[in-house]
Amino acid sequence: MNPLKIKETCLYVHDLEEAKRFYNKVLGLSIISYVNGKHIFFRAGSSVLLCFNPEDSILKTTPQAHYGSGKLHFAFEVAEAEYLQVKDEIKSKGISIYC
Structure with missing residues (x-):
């Protein structure tokens, strides 16, 4: 097997509205699907970030x-030439970066 990339990443979040605010409003990821109380999915380039409400998903x-x-943990990849600019942009939004 020689995978090209991870197609999607799944997180379990208790506050879907906060996930919506952070990933859509702060980071600018577009919303693919949102079902209140159940899940919200975001587009991240050619990948998908899935955020499920764990209380709902455990019962499915x-x-x-x-x-x-x-x-x-998961990480976004950016073009090498844009790395420092994106890092500064993230920090300017009050988001801590741990290296």
Whole structure:
């Protein structure tokens, strides 16, 4: 197997409205789908960021129930030439970057 990239990443969030505000309003990701109390999906380039309400997703029968908790991590990739500019933009929005 030689994967080209991760197509989608899934996070479990208790506050979908806050996820909507942060990923859409602050970071500028477009919304693909939003179902209040259930999920919100964002477009990130050619990838998708899935945010599920864990209290809802753990009860699902179709698709199969899924759930995650604990410290989760994912990262956005930007063009090397834009790295410092994007880093400054993120910091200017009050978002901490840990390296």
